Amino acid sequence: MDPFLSMKNVSKTFGEVSALHDVNFEIGKNEIVGLLGDNGAGKSTLVKVITGYYQPDEGSEFSIKGQRIDHLTVPKARELGIEIVYQERALADKQSVWRNIFLGREMTNKWGLLDIKNMRSETSRLMHSSMGFTSSAITPDSIVKTFSGGERQGVAITRALYFKADLIILDEPTMGLSLSETRKCLDFVNRIKAEGKSCIFIDHNIFHVYPVCDRIVVVDRGTIAGQYMKNELSLQQLIDKLQQVAHTGSLSDSEAAAGATGGHE
Amino acid sequence: MSDTRKNPAPPKSAKAPVGIVGRFLRRYTIQIGIVFVGVFIWLLFLMGAPQTFLRRDIYISFMSTTPFFALMALPLTLIIIIGEMDLSFPSTMAFGMMAFDVVFVASGNFYLGFLACILAGALAGYFNGILVVKIGIPSLVATIGTQFLLRGIVMVVTNGAGLGLTDVQNTLLYPLFVGRIGDVVPAQFVWTIGIGVVLWIILNRTKFGAHVYLTGDNIESARLMGVNVNRTKILCFIIVGIAAAFAGFVVSEEVMFFWPTLGEGYMLNTLASVFLGGTSAYGGTGTVFGTFIASYIIGAINAGIVAVGMTGFWTSVIYGLIIVVSVSLQSLLNKKMK
Numbered sequence: 001m002d003p004f005l006s007m008k009n010v011s012k013t014f015g016e017v018s019a020l021h022d023v024n025f026e027i028g029k030n031e032i033v034g035l036l037g038d039n040g041a042g043k044s045t046l047v048k049v050i051t052g053y054y055q056p057d058e059g060s061e062f063s064i065k066g067q068r069i070d071h072l073t074v075p076k077a078r079e080l081g082i083e084i085v086y087q088e089r090a091l092a093d094k095q096s097v098w099r100n101i102f103l104g105r106e107m108t109n110k111w112g113l114l115d116i117k118n119m120r121s122e123t124s125r126l127m128h129s130s131m132g133f134t135s136s137a138i139t140p141d142s143i144v145k146t147f148s149g150g151e152r153q154g155v156a157i158t159r160a161l162y163f164k165a166d167l168i169i170l171d172e173p174t175m176g177l178s179l180s181e182t183r184k185c186l187d188f189v190n191r192i193k194a195e196g197k198s199c200i201f202i203d204h205n206i207f208h209v210y211p212v213c214d215r216i217v218v219v220d221r222g223t224i225a226g227q228y229m230k231n232e233l234s235l236q237q238l239i240d241k242l243q244q245v246a247h248t249g250s251l252s253d254s255e256a257a258a259g260a261t262g263g264h265e
Numbered sequence: 266m267s268d269t270r271k272n273p274a275p276p277k278s279a280k281a282p283v284g285i286v287g288r289f290l291r292r293y294t295i296q297i298g299i300v301f302v303g304v305f306i307w308l309l310f311l312m313g314a315p316q317t318f319l320r321r322d323i324y325i326s327f328m329s330t331t332p333f334f335a336l337m338a339l340p341l342t343l344i345i346i347i348g349e350m351d352l353s354f355p356s357t358m359a360f361g362m363m364a365f366d367v368v369f370v371a372s373g374n375f376y377l378g379f380l381a382c383i384l385a386g387a388l389a390g391y392f393n394g395i396l397v398v399k400i401g402i403p404s405l406v407a408t409i410g411t412q413f414l415l416r417g418i419v420m421v422v423t424n425g426a427g428l429g430l431t432d433v434q435n436t437l438l439y440p441l442f443v444g445r446i447g448d449v450v451p452a453q454f455v456w457t458i459g460i461g462v463v464l465w466i467i468l469n470r471t472k473f474g475a476h477v478y479l480t481g482d483n484i485e486s487a488r489l490m491g492v493n494v495n496r497t498k499i500l501c502f503i504i505v506g507i508a509a510a511f512a513g514f515v516v517s518e519e520v521m522f523f524w525p526t527l528g529e530g531y532m533l534n535t536l537a538s539v540f541l542g543g544t545s546a547y548g549g550t551g552t553v554f555g556t557f558i559a560s561y562i563i564g565a566i567n568a569g570i571v572a573v574g575m576t577g578f579w580t581s582v583i584y585g586l587i588i589v590v591s592v593s594l595q596s597l598l599n600k601k602m603k
Contacts, residue, residue: 051489053488053489073491074488074489074490074491075491078491084489086486086489090486090489091483091486092478092479092482092483092486092487092549093482093483093549094478094482094545094549094550095478095479095482095549099475099478099479103479103486103487103490103492104476104479104487104490104491104492105490105491106472106475108472112471113466113470113471114469114470114471114472114474114475116470139288141288141292
């Protein structure tokens with residue numbers, strides 16, 4: 001079975017700086033991959049290549065659903081079912097909930113004008129069913145700026161799920177969230193798995209990533225330093241490995257583990 | 266999307282429930298605020314100079330002169346919402362008319378001249394857009410540059426000489442743009458309302474309009490969500506360019522003469538209209554309705570200051586104050602919301 005997404009020898013340089021260097025990365029269908037790494041390790045660059053925001057350098061190979069992709073753009077990535085939820089930056093603060101949910105994909109009527117009525121009622125439904133908003137003070141016209149961190153994350157993740165994505169990328173979704181809000185956010189990840197979709201979960205916090213992932217990929221200095229199936233090692237072992245990466249920049253046994261790409265069937 | 270959440274979260278932070286009235290007030294705060302400001306200032310002038318403000322003439326005069334800058338303030342609202350600035354529009358007014366001048370003198374055709382005028386405005390706007398988006402110059406600086414550049418071109422091409430437009434009265438363009446409907450209502454007033462309505466629809470009922478708000482609010486987010494931010498910005502500059510050229514044409518028709526200095530004196534009242542109308546200098550919020558009402562307040566202040574017996578020099582003081590006060594209020598509100 002083809003993986004959902006596969007990239008070979010992907011590099012990305014910005015002027016003199018090499019942000020990604022010959023990265024080989026795969027994600028299987030219905031697989032949750034935890035992407036770990038320090039600030040500046042290349043996690044964000046990697047996902048920005050996957051979402052079509054950055055174009056990789058020449059010589060990079062890229063395929064989605066078994067189909068070779070030469071020039072991926074943001075709209076094309078979305079069309080292929082790739083959605084990303086960015087921490088904080090995801091929402092337009094001064095706009096209403098419905099404008100945020102339909103950001104960049106506004107519904108239009110037969111005249112080509114915005115179908116605001118439909119977007120409002122759809123948003124209202126989503127707010128009750130999946131965002132868990134029960135207060136009558138919050139309406140589809142409420143301005144997102146007044147929401148708490150968890151509520152905002154709820155809006156962002158609901159947006160991704162709503163558009164039937166096959167791969168949902170969460171970029172540090174638990175940053176700045178309270179304990180209960182974090183739990184809610186991890187529930188969303190479990191829901192992605194339950195709905196048969198794939199997910200890349202980027203976080204600094206290994207304790208958040210480990211419980212919900214099938215596979216852990218460690219990125220360091222623009223390369224994949226190691227990857228592990230979760231059932232291969234305990235949380236403590238993983239922490240030891242990460243410390244090793246932090247100190248040496250590589251893993252002595254990463255060669256063996258690197259073979260374990262895609263834990264899918 | 267399936268709804269499989271078994272345990273909906275408990276009610277969120279206790280925000281006091283509000284009724285329909287509360288919701289209406291919240292959604293239209295800016296518009297309601299500006300209407301109140303307008304009524305307040307009107308009452309002030311009514312008491313200060315009843316002999317002027319109780320007569321019909323003053324209102325017809327408003328309808329005739331306010332459109333000259335309202336026609337530009339309305340589209341300029343889009344530029345401010347998207348988080349940019351255009352200071353070149355007064356020169357674009359003259360640049361458009363210069364194109365008219367050249368084409369009209371060469372062809373003798375008013376209509377071709379008008380077309381050239383609008384195209385020149387679009388070109389000037391496109392040039393601004395390219396400087397800002399493709400070359401990456403901050404719009405404030407780029408449009409100060411083009412303001413001088415365009416004015417300079419106008420002066421060089423016309424050699425500083427104006428053009429009489431008395432013959433325009435014989436064309437359809439005269440009654441169409443500056444005629445008096447029923448001998449009372451100036452055509453430019455109707456055009457201002459019409460353009461205001463069109464811009465309202467563009468801003469509130471089209472994808473492009475939604476993208477203007479989103480780009481001005483969070484450009485990074487808009488980009489990540491696949492909005493073509495560059496194209497949206499360039500289009501906004503083009504719209505302002507076209508509007509400025511059109512306004513230049515209307516002003517020149519009204520006075521039946523094209524002065525190469527056309528546009529000077531329009532900067533302050535146009536910007537004041539946008540900011541007084543509640544459009545945020547930080548981008549992301551603003552309304553066409555607010556700008557429309559505000560431009561009439563600005564127009565009234567102009568007439569009112571003279572009518573209540575102050576010298577015309579005061580207008581600049583008041584416009585300046587209006588810009589400073591309305592932007593300060595937005596800044597304070599912004600801080601409070603954070």
